Amino acid sequence: MSASSLLDRGVAAIASAIRTGEARAADLVEEALARVDAGERELHCFQTVTADEARRAAEAVDAAVGRGEDPGPLAGVPIALKDNMCTRGTVTTCSSKILENWIPPYDGTVVARLRSAGALIVGKTNLDEFAMGSSTENSAFGPTRNPWDTSRVPGGSSGGSSAAVAAGYVPVSFGSDTGGSIRQPASLCGVVGIKPTYGRVSRYGLIAFASSLDQIGSFGVTVADATTAFEAIAGHDPHDSTSINLPAPSLAATLGEGVDGLRVGLIEDFLDQVAPACAAASSAAAEALESSGAKCESVSIPEMLLGLPAYYIIAPAEASSNLARYDGVRYGLRVDGPDAEAMNGRTRAAGFGPEVRRRIMIGTYALSAGYYDAYYGQAQKARTLTIRAFDSAYERFDVLLAPTTPSPAFKFGEKTKNPIDMYLSDLCTIPSNLSGHPAVSVPFALDENGLPVGVQVLAPALGESVMLRVAAVLEAAAPGDCRGPVLGPRSSTHA
Amino acid sequence: MARLARLDLTDDELAALKDELSDLLDHVDRIRRLETHDVPPTAHPLPLTNVFRPDEVAESLERDEVLAAAPASENGRFLVPPVLGEAP
Amino acid sequence: MPDRATPGYETVVGLEVHCELSTRTKLFCGCANEFGAEPNTNICPVCLGLPGSLPVLNEKAVEFAMRIGEALHCEILPSIFHRKNYFYPDMPKDYQVSQYDEPINVGGHLELPDGTVVGIVRAHMEEDTGKTTHVGGGGRIHEAEQSLVDYNRAGVPLVEIVSAPDIRSAEQARAYVSELRGILVATRASDGRMEEGSLRVDANISVRPAGSSDYGTRCEVKNLNSLRSLGRAIDYEARRQVELLESGEAVRQETRHWDESASVTHMLRSKEEAYDYRYFPEPDLVPLVPENELRRRASAGIGVLPAERRSHLVSVLGGRDHAAPVMDQVQTVLELSLDGLVASAVHAGADPKHALNRAANELAAQGEKAATLAPESFAALLSLEASGALSATQAKAVLAELVSSGGEPSVVARKLGFEQLADDELSSVIDAVIAGHPEEWERYADGDKKVAGFLMGEVMKATRGRANGKVVAQAFTARLG
Structure with missing residues (x-):
């Protein structure tokens, strides 16, 4: 497994190599499946691995390239889907015994869009049952382990999807975020996690937890990958009454525009509620933005x-x-x-x-x-x-900055005794779900145990473009070793 | 409450839940006591109105496929233990 | 007005009518809204409540709901949908999407043919449930061994029309539902077929001492599937409540079920058992605002309403204060949509009462098909009858034939052998009859009217019934000089 494998070079590189015929989707999917095979005994990122379907999808992509057709923006990119998204013909469990053997007779809108974008669905990832939880320990089929330290949780509820990216199985994956279920596991696994504006991505086919809060989003090793993945699923859907009737945003092109002159507010109300490493990471992020030309200020928003x-x-x-x-x-x-x-x-x-x-x-x-x-x-x-x-904060600031989580990845069983301890994991992520605003978690530091710590960029409704520009600047300023993939899971002694 | 939620729980399970729920209600008590005079409720984050679908027939599912996924069926219908009483 | 069945008491009724809308598709998905399809063939992820599915509101259903609101003189307001949570196997999501405290139509009224004005509290939108069949144990719900569920009806659009407690008798309740049905059909929002469940009625019934202005404790009676059941259930329930009061007991607020075969109501549940539906705003749908374009389209679809047709027909008949039997005929003609036929016959010169009579009796006997009769045929037939070219018996036979097979009245009359006798032929037959029965003729001429029937019969015999009685009678009179 060499670091120069195409699988590790990002979505744009993969899609371009596939499109030009330089690489074959069939080979790429085998490599991803081999990594899954090697890592899964320990990690349990997947609820179901859909190897045969992924191979068939890869053949279809290669055939399309052979015929000179456009194979789609995610051509040949192996991806993973949280197992609360309906996939026609593939069991969809929500990590619950109540749906253990349920095979949906339809594809959700996001799933259909990913298929037509040429993505290769490698499998359905583990989650806290019905997306209720912050560690995957509530999965009826056993938890997922964090690739950074297998004695620790990957976060949740989309822990299987974040760990699948952190483990290098796939460059991007998809999850859902109701109170932080994308951003929190992204932070704990050292990957990028985007929760879009409510209504940007269709919920049709997403098994509902809390309908006015649920939103599908993407994980990626990099901001660019997560952004491309988000673009592929965004846009109006007539099957979802709460879908915003706007064309899918074009974001990848403006990612590199920097933050010069942007007004950034660091939400101070969370800082004394979180672990020092998490508070320090957000303050450091503010400084990094300041030195990239943004104007940063602390702001108190007690309603948070x-x-x-x-x-x-x-x-x-x-x-x-x-x-x-x-x-x-x-x-x-x-x-x-x-x-x-x-x-x-x-x-x-x-x-x-x-x-x-x-x-x-x-x-x-x-x-x-x-x-x-x-x-x-x-x-x-x-x-x-x-x-x-x-x-009122967005009258003064273009984006807000905050910790993603109160702590880095915690040990299994650490927060299962008292439900409220676990609920506190969502402290800094929940406000964006209540408001429907977009937010992204970007890996920004390592704590004293060598665990990744993310910071959160929040933006007003439909503010994904500026939010992701800020995220890209933070990514560039962050130490390279604070993000995945971690090829070959690490045991706790490693950290 | 468990009956309303249609959960057939044991007495032990109910007792444990009761304690957890009371802890949680303490935790959210701040919301109950919040001064909200003149604050309208927000049911939904989006300010959308009038989202419609044209009255056009779309394809239905195959009955056999749907019934195959059902726990039990008979003569093209879903089979359940006797339903006692009328809908409330 | 104290009720005949319950002397000394007044019956007070408010009705809740569930009306299925005549959309092509269901309220929230594209499955066909059709009656009588094979079980579970009109189902999809949405109306089956599959995990991940979401509702999208049918625009036509909104338009129909607004039409109903306008026809009932309601205020049409911005509205939202709620979830009404309860478990029942025929409800795929185990909640019903319905309008709760912000319904689309509020505060209208409906005027009954007798002039009574019944207030409309609200007319809101909601989705229908599937159908449960109980099998084993003779099909009775409490003895069923198992139940079978068909979701074809699940998600069919309904408008629930809630009246104020302004109805005072079983008769008025039936008149209210007939009038409402006429309005629903006129607006084309519903086919109004009670026998297919397109209209389903629940009645809130109470009694009070005559002259009192306070309301008594009410009972809600369900399962009223026909006008007949509605009337009988109200009479039964009013008597039951009066008997309770008369024996010194109180009426308890409860929900009761009408058992048609036993002709009684029995208790389903008491007020204390009232279910906690945990209503909350449906987060998968967005608010509905009756914008001008929607209002315009809804209004444009409203046909001529029964009240308007009634007053038009009454004016065609000449004057306003018609006797009750005439008004009954008017109602029959309106319900069968025969008012257009009557009006055009009158315009063509027919006697109004004659036209109404033939329409309310002979045409009405032909059922729904009567409305397909061409107005000019009806007018032509009435004129043949009036001129004496056809006898009443012949005219009725021709009318039946016109409805069933169509055609031109004079042609049909000939086909049926009702060919007009030539004047000279009739004249010679009459002469022959008089000549053949001189004694009888003498008595007739002396004023014995009884013998006229005998002479008439002889003429009919000789003409094999082709003679018109009126014409023969005139001829007799003429010959007396």
Whole structure:
């Protein structure tokens, strides 16, 4: 496995080599599958490896090139999809027993777009059950290990997708972000993770957790790769009523425009809530931007701290309704009972893990008569306050800067005893989900244990272009060893 | 609450959940006490309105494929244990 | 007005009518909205509630809902959809997408033919559920061994029209539903077919002492699948409640089920068992704003409403204050859409009452097909009858034939053997009859009217029924000099 392998040279290089016939997709997919094969026993990034389908897709790409056709912007690029995106004919589990054997009869919009872009889907990645969690420890099928240190979590819920990129299996992958489920694992795995503006990417075919917060986004080794991957899936979709009716943004071309003159606000309210390494990384990021020509300032936005409690009412409330359909009637698991109601109850108790049950119960409570106004209604108002606070900050700043996570990758079991400890992992990422604004996590430092630490760039709605320009500058300023891939998983003794 | 959520849990499971939920409710208590006079609720981050679909027939799924994925079916229908009572 | 069935008490009724819209496709997906298809053939990821699927609102359904609102004189407002959460196997997502506290239409009214104005509280949009069939145990719900579910109907667009408690009798309730049905059909928003479940009615029923202005405790009665069930259930329920009150018991607020075969209502659940639906705004849909272009399109599709047709027909009949039997005929003619036929016959010179009579009786007997009769044929037939060219019996037979096979009235009459006798032929037959029965003629001439029937019968016998009775009677009179 040489570092000069085409697989490690980035999406643009791969697509161009495939397009010119310089390399064959069939060979590339074999290399990716070989890496998966070598790493998976230890890492468990994938829920399902779709080797045969990836090979068929590779043949189709090579044949298209042979016929002189355009094989698409992601031609021959091996990718991984979080296993909460519906893939026609391939089991889609959401890492839940309740969907263990479910094969969707349709492709989600993002999946269809990736297929037609020439991407090779290598497999479906592990996640916290129904995307509820920050470590993949809530997967019904066992956790994913962090390639940087296999005694530690990769973050979550899209931990399988972030680890698959960090392990060098694939240059880009896709996840979903409801409260930080792309950015937090990106930070913990030393890769780039983009959560786009709500409505930029279709949710059709994304198995819902919390509909008003869920958004699909991309992971990449580099900002450029993650950006290209995002471009391939963005754009209006008539099958999603909440899809923004604008053409897909063209972002890769402006990535190198720098930050000269940009106004950057460092959100200080998180700094005393996070580990020193994480606070230090964001301050260092502000300095790096300052020296690249941006004007950086600290800014206090106390409403940011309303995000976490508001989120832990809104997200479970929506989830309690979204997950009602898993009742054993039409698809998925059924545990029989003497009547339909008993069958529903037994199926759901057997099919959902502890965290999913917990959130269903919280959400049911928050929406119930007599509590709605006190909880759900108030949380919606807190959401308004968060949005207003962002709006007024963006009158002064082009982008905001913040830590991505309260800590670098933590050990397995460290936060599973008390659910609230785990929930705090989303402290700095949640506000962007409540507001629907875009945010990206970029690897920026290593902590004292040699673990990667990301920083977060936040932008107003549809502000991906300026956000990613800032991310590119940070990437260039960051030490090279703080990002993946980590070829060959490292055990904890290594770190 | 568990009945409303259609979760058939054991007494031990319910007891554990009860404690966790009460911890969580303490944690989000700040929201309950928030001064929100004159603050409108936000149900959705997007200011979109009137998103429609034309009234045109699109292809339906193959019944056999759908029923094959069902836990049980009979004569082209989904089969379930007896449904007692009317919809609420 | 105290009810006949419950002396001393007044029945108070409010109705909730679920109306299936006549869109080509379902409310949130492109599956066909059709009645009677093979089970589970009109299903897709959206209406089956498959993981990952999302709803997109059918524009035509919105237009229809707005038409209904306008026809019911509602205010059409910006609205949103909520999720109504409850578990039931025929509901694919285990929540129903429905409008809750911000519905599209609020505050209208509907005027019954008798002049009663019934308030409309709201008319909101929602999706229909699938259909559950209970098998084993004789098909009865409580004894079923298993249940089968068909999702073809799941996601079909509905508008639920909620009336104010302004209805005072079973008869009025039936009139309200007929009038509403007429409006729905006129707006083309629904086919209004109760027998296919396109209209489904729940009734909120209470009673109060006559003269009281307070409302009694109400019961909601479900499963009213025909006008007949509606009327019977209201009468039954009012009597049940009055009996309770008369025996010193209180009426309890509850939901009851009408059992058509046993002709009784029985309790489904009490108020205390009311389900907690946990309504919250549906995050997968965006708000609906009745912009001008939408309003314009909705208005443009509204046909002539029953009230307007009624007043037109009444004016065609001349005058306003018609007796109840006439108004019943008017209602029949309107319900079968025969008012256009009557009007054009009257314009062509037919006697209004005659035209109404033939339409409300003979044409109505022909069912829905009657409305396909060409107006000019109807007018021509009435004129043949009026001129005496056809007898009443003959005219009815020709009318039936015109409806079933079409054609030109005089041609059809000839085909049926109702050929007009030549005047001279009739005249010689009459002369022959008089000559053959001198005694009878004498008695007739002396004023014995009873014998006229005998003479008429002889003429009919001789002409094999081709003579027109009126013409013969005139001829007799003429011969008396």
